[in-house]
Amino acid sequence: MVNKKLLFEIGVEDLPSKNLDIFSEKIKKSIEENFKKNSISFSSINNFYTNIRLVFIVNKISEEIILEKKIIKGPPLAKCYDNSNNPTKTGLGFAKKYKTELHLLKEEEIDGQKYILYEQPESRIKIKDIIPKIIEESINKVEEQKKMRWGSADISFIRPIRWILLMLDNKHLQATILGVDTNNYTYGNKINSSEKIRVNNYDEYFTLLKKENVEIDTEVRKDIIQKEIYNIILSNEFEENVDYKLVDELSNMVEYPYVFLGTFPKKYLELPREVLEYVIQDTQKYFLVYKKKEITNFFIGISNVKINKNIVKGHERVVNPRLDDAQFFISKDLSSNIFEKKDFLKRLIFHKNLGSMFDKVQRIIELSSYINTQSYADKKLMFKEIAEICKLDLISNMVVEIPKLQGYIGCYYAKKLGFNNIVSEGIREHYAPRNAEDEIPSSVDAQIVSMADKLDTVVGIFLVNEKPTGTRDPLGVRRSTNGFLRILIKTNFSINLTQLINTSFRVISCKFDELKDNKEGLLACHSFFKEKLISIFKEDYGFNESVILSVINSNKTLNTYEMLKKVQALEIILENSNYEELFGNAKRVSNILKKSNLTLSSNIEENLLRESSEKILYNAINNITDELNLALEKNNYAEYLEKLNTLNPYVKIFFDEVMINTNEENIKLNRLSLLDSINNFYTNIANISILSH
Amino acid sequence: MTFQEIIFKLKSFWASKGCVSLEPYDFPVGAATFHPSTFLRALGPEPWKAVYAQPCRRPTDGRYGENPNRLQHYYQLQVILKPSPDDIQDLYIESLESLGVVRKKNDIKFIDDNWESPSLGAAGVGWEVQLNGMEISQFTYFQQVGGIECKPVAGELTYGLERIAMHLQSVDNLYDIKWNDDITYGEIYLQNEEENSKYNFELVEPKILIKLFEDVEKECNKLLSKDLPIPAYDMLLQNSHTLNLLDSKQAISSTERQAYILRLRKLSFLVAKKYLENRNKLNFPLIKK
Incomplete structure (x- = not known):
């Protein structure tokens, strides 16, 4: 061939x-x-x-292509000829399909019935x-x-x-x-x-x-761009931290990349960094270059034809008016104090069923206060100032023109207007983390506002039954949920998340009566948070899924801080062979209780404890009960588990020497109650009976 | 090359390629696409080739004559080719050459930029054409107009004349563009920009305009019920401009604005449908032999 x-x-x-x-x-x-x-x-x-x-x-x-010889089974012979032995449509049709004559086709009996067959010869195409x-x-x-x-x-x-x-x-x-x-x-x-x-x-x-100067290999085009940029950086002593993200896109805009260095007037360097990045990098697709971590008034561009002075000058001329326009918006915005125009937010719709941005801000304030009382209870914090003005840059000309700049512009204006640094930065940071790579807000104040804002969005969207499905997530509910949880976990706020979601629900539904009865939406919201929490523990922290589930499923309410500590403590002892017996005992106790299926009283009657091993176990439990509770209170789960582990010998003697089933029902019940009291300790931080080494 | 020469050159270039040379439409429009010669002629099976310069109004783009690059009243040169010819891109580059833009010496890029006009129920696939980084044209293949699939597809080339003039004359301020050898763009239009910006941003009276919108909408519906899509389309143009003015005065919220756009869109669908019906009654006369 x-x-x-x-x-x-x-x-x-x-x-x-x-x-x-x-x-x-x-x-x-x-x-x-x-x-x-x-x-x-x-x-x-x-x-x-x-x-x-x-x-x-x-x-x-x-x-x-060689198509090998093969036999094709046709319709039954009886259907190919009618009663007078004339060919039928069925028979003729089959023959026609293979470009042959009906009478030339072979007949063969298969399973007691005669069929016609076509022998397709080997063919070459x-x-x-x-x-x-x-x-x-x-x-x-x-x-x-x-x-x-x-x-x-x-x-x-x-x-x-x-x-x-x-x-x-x-x-x-x-x-x-x-x-x-x-x-x-x-x-x-x-x-x-x-x-x-x-x-x-x-x-x-x-x-x-x-x-013809066409380079069809995209990898070669990318290489050329990177090398040329590197040369420009070297010869101009720029920093090497160029954002190469644009390379892929730019290499596909040309048949051959010609790289040039352009410049713009220094006066524009006073503009907010994000504005320069937006105009030069995002819109015009030029690479920004840096000196001492600061943006310089130079940029690197890619041309589709060989560079000449005219081309560079042309590109330079495009940057100026765009930056000039930004300057126009900024000076127009700064001619008055936008942070005083709170009523303007009433015209800005957050969601048609969840009111205006003004309404949202009121909810953020209320929720922020709740989070603060639950966590820091600090009256000096400035979260309230941030909450009140965090959305006001949405009415500025600059953000209306370039919505992506929300937060950044508010921060810039607040600084210009003399707001304190925590408040100014808080406007920018309350959007953080903006994506999976982004950091959480740096100040406690901004953390609180960011959580309140995000929670309000997520709970609200679930209440209006628009939870994200597939790729549809217009208000970024997934991103908000992840951002919210990441802050909650990283900041060690010991907050009851279940109550927090319910509070957000109350704050929203007291203004929107029709949402009050959407219990299903609220329930879906709770499980959405739970689901996301599990995946953060799994993906960001690399925890074992069964450990996460044993903790999350044994707690009626979600408290991310406690859960993190519990999971961490369990992860450690799971690796430790000294704890092997603890898990075995937990499983055995849990199985016995499940089998008995009785309602047990929490009171153990001491006088009904007959065997010495029963009494020993009872006393051993009593001896450490206070210590266990103290460890729980301090969220010191490692210590808790360590204490619990000391019970193992007594549990062993109990199982070795005591028969739970006796004819005396009250004795049996009392023994089961004793086991139940241990079981409560076993399941206090997690359902450890489902875990094993 | 002066501003007026650019218009002459482009018009004669496209006239030589078989386009009818038309004049601007006499209603305020936000873009040359709104000229009936584009919006209506893009509909239906009839071929159509036209070129015209169109003054356009975008009230929110006004800068009181203070910004060297933004105007609330500016010019577009529009070419509509239906069906779009196979060599449309080459023809476009040739048209730039007729203005003295040497293709090998300029960085011309076609940047993916699909176009959509919600109020016209129109959508197209195409590019923004950049000349040395400056957007000088929009190039669009209409896929849908007034909610109706375009068949055949019209190719639309829209030249931003001020931008091209700035490039050719190497000026950084559009008011310095030479209209002819004696008079500049600024001498003709600066006062216009100052006065209209004042009106657009400060003196628009929302009450009057909102009432006007309602009235004109009624007129439009009446004309549609009388099978008169062409004057009905004029009403739509007028309302589109009214909406733009309300926008520049920031007199309506974004949701209100959305609702107004939907009302325009509804009218544009009806106009397009009626127009096609009327052309059909005439047996699509531009389909020759």
């Missing part, structure tokens, strides 16, 4: 630069799958792409006859981000297709794919020229594109 190479290039108008790698990979996979399904053998497929081309090269593709169709199918199968239509054709694709180059074994393969006739030519960088370039063979394709 002869092996060949297939070259396939789709030329398009500019592709979206985000996720281009994923898209190209998906097409490649789809072609691979379809080739395999059609028994086309090949060694590998390489995929390349630029902003205007998707290239696929199939290596060592077989010239032919030239792949050039089927490849275009298979490629088209493969592409159509790929789910794209978004398809579009163009012109009059009925084709849709991610962007309009402008040419297709298709070569098999260095020869142009004529076909129509996705409504476009294939060609033996390509184009260079379309910005430079719209001249066709004829491709005579496979190797030539690469050399011709190189000559």
Whole structure:
């Protein structure tokens, strides 16, 4: 069999630069799958792409597909001929399907009935006859981000297709794919020229594109960008901490990356750092460069054609007006004190069923106070000042223009207006953590406000029955829940989360009567928090799932601080062989109690304790009860477990010497009550009977 | 190249490619897309090629003439090509060359930027075209207009004329753009910006405009019930501008604004449907032979 190479290039108008790698990979996979399904053998497929081309090269593709001889069973013979022995539609149809005559088909008896059979001979299919169709199918199968239509054709694709180059074994393969006739030519960088370039063979394709300054390998383009940036940094003594996130996206916007250094007037360095980042990095897609950790008035950009002075000047000229505009907004905002315009928040809707931002702020204040009384009870804290003004930058021109800057701008304005540092930073920090990588707020004040804000959002959304489903989470409920829990856990606030959620529910529902009866929503909210807590313990802390569950399920209310300590204590003793017996005893006690299935009194009657081993156990428990309770009170679970572990010998003697089942019912009950009292200690911090070494 | 020469050049370039050269529409519009020659002609099976310059109003973009890059009244040059030709991107680059932009010496990028107009029930796929980092055009393939699928698809090229002029004349302040050799953009429009910014931001009377919106909406519905989508469309344009003014005065909350947009959207759906019906009654006369 002869092996060949297939070259396939789709030329398009500019592709979206985000996720281009994923898209190209998906097409490649789809072609691979379809080739395999059609028994086309090949060694590998390489995929390349630029902003205007998707290239696929199939290596060592077989010239032919051999379909082996096989026997195809047809309909029963009786159905192929009618009573007068004339062929029926069924019989003729089967013969037609395989391009043969009915009378030529064999007959054979299978399971007592006669059937007609078709013997399909071995056949060879030239792949050039089927490849275009298979490629088209493969592409159509790929789910794209978004398809579009163009012109009059009925084709849709991610962007309009402008040419297709298709070569098999260095020869142009004529076909129509996705409504476009294939060609033996390509184009260079379309910005430079719209001249066709004829491709005579496979190797030539690469050399011709190189000559046209097209680099189809995205990894090479990325390398070029990084190296060039590094050179600029070295020769200008900038810091090396460039944010390379943009490289992927930028490398997909060009056919070849040309890197340049631009500059903007120094006066704009007075703008808030986030504004500079937003304008220069996010919108204009330039790399910011730093000296002494401060943003400099330089930036690095990527061009699609060779750099000249004009290009650099052009790019520089774009940055200025955008920064100028930001300055316009900021000076307009600072011409009055936005923090005094609290009523303006009434016009800003938080959620149609949960009131305005003004209403939300009132709830944040109330909830913050509750959290403070539950945790620090500190009257000096400034959480209330933060809560009152934390949302006011939403009415500023700057945030209306660039919503992403919420919090940052409020912080900047508060500082300019002379607010104290904790309050100013609190406005910014009450949004933290903004994502999984972000830190929690640094001040206690901001931590309290952040928790109150996030909790109010989550509980509110559950009450209006809009809990997140799949990818739908418009108000970021998942992010808020995680952020809230991370603060709660990290700050060691010993707060009863169950009560806290209920408080938030009361704060919301006393203003929105129709939400009062949504017990189902509230219940769903409780379990959502529980679920997220489990996954944080599991993923962020790496705790054993059964330990987490043993703790969470044995507590009626959620207290993250206590739970963390309990899980930590248990994780340690699980590794320690000295505790092996404790878990065994806990399991044994729990099993006996479960089997007996009796209602037990908490009172153990001392005079009914007959055996000495019973009495010894009873006394041993009594002796350490105070210490155990004290350890619990101090949340010192390691000490608690250590004390509990000292009971093991007495439990052992008890089991060795005492028969629980006796004919005297009151004695039996008393013994079970004794076990129940130990069991309460075993399950106090976690259901340890379900754990084992 | 002066501002007026840019308009001449682009218009004659596209006229030479078969476009009818039209004049601006006489109702206030927020973008050249609102010109009936784009919104209405993009509907239905009839081919259509046109070029026109359109003054546009965006009250919130006013800066009292103090910002060198923002205007509440500015110009777009609009090209509509239906069906979109295969070489539309090449033609666009050629049109820039006709303005003296040498393609090899300028960084031209097509940045993914899909377009959507909720009030027109319209959506398209396309790009913002950057010339050395500056957005100079929007390039859109209409997928849907007035809630109706576009078939065939029209390609829309919208040139930001002030931006292009600033680039060609190397000026940093749009008021310094030479309109012709004797007079600048600022000499013609600075006072206009100052006065209109004052109106838009400070003197708009919401009560009057809210009442106006209601009345005009009624008129629009009446015209639709009389099978007159073209004048009904004018009513929609007027209300769209009224809404923009209410916006610049910050007279309505974001939810109220959303509700107004939905009302416009409803009208745009009806206008589009009626317009297509009327064209159908005429047997789509622009489909020749």
